[in-house]
Amino acid sequence: MDKLIAIVLIILITSACKNKGKKMEEFKEENISKDSKTWWKEGVLYQIYPQSFKDSDGDGFGDFRGVIEKLDYLESLGITMVWMNPFFESPLVDNGYDVSNYKAVHSRYGTMDDFKEMIEKMQARGIKFVLDIVVNHSSNEHEWFKQASSSRDNKYYNYYHWWPAEKGKPPHRHSIFDPEGGWHFNKATNSYYLHTFAQAQPDLNWENPKLRQEVYDIMKFWAEKGVDGFRLDAFQFSSKDTTYPEFPEGYEKDFIKWHGMRPQLHTYLKEMYKEVIEPYNIFAVAEGAGSTLQDAHDLVDEDRKELQTAYHFEYVDMSRTTAGYKLTDFKTVFTKWDTSFAEKGWLAIFLSNHDNSRLVNRFGNPSTAYRRVSTQMLNTFLLSMRGTPYTYYGDELGMTNIDMPRIEEYVDVSAIGEYGMAKARGDNMEEFMKQLNYNSRENGRTPMQWDDSENAGFTTGTPWKRVNDNYKEINVANQEKSPNSVLNHFRKMVKLRKENEVLVYGDYQLLDAENDETYCFTRTLDDVKVLVLLNFTDHDSSIELSEISNNKEILINNYDVLTILEKQVTLKAYQAVLLSIK
Structure with a gap:
């Protein structure tokens, strides 16, 4: 028996050494079967745009110490993960998505010690930290590019994509940010460099194995500082067709189809998994999930050994214009993705982020009469769906677009x-x-509205961006006082999700698919069933449901009443109700 115990101890110690920096319970969670419970499935993620969250030193920009000041607030929300947008050293052409040093923090946000203190205090509160890492491109002020753009003979030249001028002008290539296209001439090398985004963001050459090792070293650097996960910015564009073909006219309307999800991308992700994700037990999600359901599965199905969560944009894209969206289309998209991922893979569930305008403006009703209830309804929806819910800072208050x-x-x-x-x-x-x-995505980047003091309590200085004029009405301090505020409803809904596994792992079943006013569905796990009732309109709406039984319990309701007559439910404007069906 003593010998057996010794063997077991040796195995455990060896495993711990291979997985240094992580707690044993995390190691166990990361290595259980696909269908078992994991922290990143059960979590609720909160996204912080750091320069807009809280300024601690009066320079008008949010910073790490500002976040530290508000850790009790974050804990009070019940969230279990924080994803923070980039804070690396950067010339800030694209607000930090143009990185000049991947292993340094921009002085605007504080010091590396401030960063370490921030995540250690988050983790002490049970909040894991997800780092936004930008490795499709760097800044043109990164030392790699400074060297690369000096000479074709420089060892860093092949860290980027180039088109020699002696071959003539390169074929037109769309740039998401630059009206002149995706190639820019560099005189010193007599060649053009590729930039999918701004001229100041040259694309990194993932086809070069030396570049890939540099990226993995960067990820290891941050993993060893304690980060729990990575969000890979624009990663679906990282692999390029290096023949740089001519594309058909108008191809940019389906940009992802032509530029995203090149086959080599999976080779690189498998390599990244082996080098970083597996040995450090890191959670990873890439921005984007390709053009098809199969693309998404190829990224995140467990047997692929690539990423953990698919993050797609189909339902967000349907709300990008003032024309609005049809609820039946909205339901179709969510149901299609849930059905596809019912047995394999896992989804991120979100309706807003730093690249979109505010949740309530696009999917709810920002008017004074309906902002509260419609935001509550949308937050109820997000926290009732299968998948990991992502909440963008300020959406727990119902912050709105700013008029510009x-x-x-x-x-x-x-x-x-x-x-x-x-x-x-x-x-x-x-x-x-x-x-x-x-x-505009600037709508979603206005300073956090903490109270009704000057600049909404965000800064004692001049804010980097104008605070929304409605901050005296919409702010944390006001909503703390009201039991039925958007904020307190959000807290109740997070608590409800965490206490009811059916809302995490339960099967999803859409009801009354053709109804263009209400979105109703069930979540079922073993003998536990929850009925979710959501009215997406500004008027009463009735629905007949056979799922209504006499033996039911209201789990949450953003109104004081619920009208049920036999099998007919009448929901008030933007009413959101969860019923436990016995």
């Missing part, structure tokens, strides 16, 4: 680039500005 009708007010490289492209095409610029005012 003139292009001079915009600082975002994307908005300015889109404006230039629209002007070059001869678009109706009045209509363009109307749409930009509605869907």
